[in-house]
Amino acid sequence: MIRPDLTLPIPDDIQAAHFIGIGGSGMSGLARMFLARGIRVSGSDRADSAVMRELAASGATVHVGHAAENLPTDADTVVHTGAIWPENPEFVLAKERGLHVIHRSQALHWLIGGRRLVSVAGAHGKTTSTGMIVTALRDLDADPTFVNGGVIAQLGVSSGTGSDDVFVIEADESDGTFLLYDTSIALITNVDPDHLDHWGTREAFFDAFARFGDAAREAVVISSDDAGARLVTERLTHERVITFGEAADAVVRVGDIVTEGPVSFSITHDGVTVDGRLPVPGAHNAINAAGAVAVLLTLGYGLEPAVRAVEGFAGTVRRFELHGVARGVSVFDDYAHHPTEVAAALAAARTVVGEGRIIAIQQPHTYSRTQEMYREFAEVLESHADHTVMLDVYGAREDPVEGVTGELVSGAFADASNVHFVADWQQAADYTATVAREGDYVITLGCGNVYQIIPQVLEALTRTAEHAGE
Numbered sequence: 001m002i003r004p005d006l007t008l009p010i011p012d013d014i015q016a017a018h019f020i021g022i023g024g025s026g027m028s029g030l031a032r033m034f035l036a037r038g039i040r041v042s043g044s045d046r047a048d049s050a051v052m053r054e055l056a057a058s059g060a061t062v063h064v065g066h067a068a069e070n071l072p073t074d075a076d077t078v079v080h081t082g083a084i085w086p087e088n089p090e091f092v093l094a095k096e097r098g099l100h101v102i103h104r105s106q107a108l109h110w111l112i113g114g115r116r117l118v119s120v121a122g123a124h125g126k127t128t129s130t131g132m133i134v135t136a137l138r139d140l141d142a143d144p145t146f147v148n149g150g151v152i153a154q155l156g157v158s159s160g161t162g163s164d165d166v167f168v169i170e171a172d173e174s175d176g177t178f179l180l181y182d183t184s185i186a187l188i189t190n191v192d193p194d195h196l197d198h199w200g201t202r203e204a205f206f207d208a209f210a211r212f213g214d215a216a217r218e219a220v221v222i223s224s225d226d227a228g229a230r231l232v233t234e235r236l237t238h239e240r241v242i243t244f245g246e247a248a249d250a251v252v253r254v255g256d257i258v259t260e261g262p263v264s265f266s267i268t269h270d271g272v273t274v275d276g277r278l279p280v281p282g283a284h285n286a287i288n289a290a291g292a293v294a295v296l297l298t299l300g301y302g303l304e305p306a307v308r309a310v311e312g313f314a315g316t317v318r319r320f321e322l323h324g325v326a327r328g329v330s331v332f333d334d335y336a337h338h339p340t341e342v343a344a345a346l347a348a349a350r351t352v353v354g355e356g357r358i359i360a361i362q363q364p365h366t367y368s369r370t371q372e373m374y375r376e377f378a379e380v381l382e383s384h385a386d387h388t389v390m391l392d393v394y395g396a397r398e399d400p401v402e403g404v405t406g407e408l409v410s411g412a413f414a415d416a417s418n419v420h421f422v423a424d425w426q427q428a429a430d431y432t433a434t435v436a437r438e439g440d441y442v443i444t445l446g447c448g449n450v451y452q453i454i455p456q457v458l459e460a461l462t463r464t465a466e467h468a469g470e
Helices: 025-036 052-058 089-097 104-112 126-139 202-214 225-236 283-298 305-309 339-350 367-382 406-410 423-436 450-470
Strands: 014-022 040-047 063-064 075-079 102-103 115-122 143-150 157-160 166-170 185-188 219-223 241-245 251-257 263-267 270-277 321-326 329-334 357-360 387-390 420-422 441-445
Touching: 014 025, 025 040, 025 052, 025 157, 025 202, 052 063, 052 329, 063 329, 075 089, 075 305, 089 102, 102 104, 104 143, 104 166, 115 126, 115 202, 126 143, 126 166, 126 185, 126 283, 143 185, 185 202, 185 263, 185 283, 185 305, 185 406, 202 219, 202 225, 219 225, 241 283, 251 283, 263 283, 270 305, 283 305, 283 339, 321 387, 329 450, 339 357, 339 367, 339 441, 357 367, 357 423, 357 450, 367 406, 367 420, 387 406, 406 420, 420 423, 423 450, 441 450
Parallel strands: 014 040, 014 075, 040 063, 075 102, 115 166, 115 185, 143 166, 185 219, 219 241, 241 251, 329 441, 357 387, 357 441, 387 420
Antiparallel strands: 143 157, 251 263, 263 270, 321 329
C-alpha cells in the first residue's frame, strides 16, 4: 500500500485528472464531482463494475486493469487511493512524468475549497451518519455538496454537487487524512481503536481524534456514550462541545428507543422532546440519528424540523441491504468489518427476523485486524448469530501473514458446532443452503468483496428448493 504524503503540493488548477482505483465508492464519487466541474476524467480499476460503466456513460475514460498506457498524455494530475502498491505502472509513470500525484483526500480537499465543511469521523457509523445529514438537509430544502463512503439509497449515488455553501463529507481516520480538512463542524460518532497498523498505539489514535475535534472552527459534536469518545472529550479544549447519546447529561439526548421492527425513539434538547421513527432497524441507528440532529441544530435548524428530516433516511447501500429471497430465506449484505459493527448489524437483524434464525457469512478484512481481533470477532459472532459460515481473509492492501486465516477466527469459537470454516466460496454457498430454513436471514458481513457470494447463495437456495420438490 501507499501511505499518503500530505505534504505534497495540491495543484491550483486541474484540467485533466486520472484516477487509479476509480471504481471504489469514494474514488468514483470524487470522479463524478470532477466531471461535474468540467474536468477531463480518466481512470482504471482491477475489475469491471456497474460503477465503472456509469462513469464511462458520464464521460470518463475508464480501463479495466492497471497498465502504463492507461495514463493519458494530457493528464496533469493523478489521484490515487492508499490501497495501490508503489509498483503500480500508472503510478510509476506519473512520477516519471513529473505530474501532480495526490492522494484522494487531497483531491477532496481541493474540491471543498473554502466552503462550510461538516466532517463526519468515527470508527463506526460515519457512512450512515453522513447519509442522514445529507438527506435531511435536502429534505429541509438545502442543496449541500457531499462525498460519502457509501451509496445513499434514496439518492443512488455516494456524492453530489450542490449549490449551497455547506459541504458534507465522511472523513477517514484510518490513515490520518481526516486531519487535512478545514472543518467547520466535526461529528465524532465513536472512537473505537482501530487501524493501529497506522497509528501505532491507542493513545495516538485518541490524540488524533482530539486534534480533529479541536481544529473545527465552529463546533465539535461527539458521542456521550462511547467509552473512547468520552476519553477524547476529556482531551478536547474546544469552547463548543455538543454531546449526543443516551447519557443523562447529553446535550442532545436520545431515549425511549424501541427496536422491534423500524426503530423509534425520542430526542430531547433544551427541555423540548420530539419523537422520531426510522425506516431502518437497530438501536445504533437511533443514536446515529441523534448525532445527525445535533449537527442540524448546529447548522441553525430547529429540533422538530431536524427530527422530521432525519426520519426520511432510507439507508445506505451495503448496510443491512436485502439482495433477494429464495426458499423463504432472506439474504442480506452488510459492510460491518469490526467486531462492534458486526454486533450492531446482527443486533439490528435480530429485531426484525422474528422466529427465524440468523446465519452470518463473515469475511475477515485485513490480516492485521484479524490477527489483533480474532477473539473478539468469534465472541461477537457466536453470541449474536445462530450459525456462522467463516470465509478466508480479504487481505486488501496487506500481504498475507502466516497462520492468519478465517480458520483463526472459527477456531476461537467456544462451541465449534456454531461455526463452519470453508475457504471455497461455492462450497460455502452450498453449505449455507443446507443450513438455512424458511424464515431465516443470511447476512454477509465484511467490507471486502464478500457481497459477491450472494448470487451463489441465492442460486444454491433455489437449487435445494427444486431438489426438495423432486
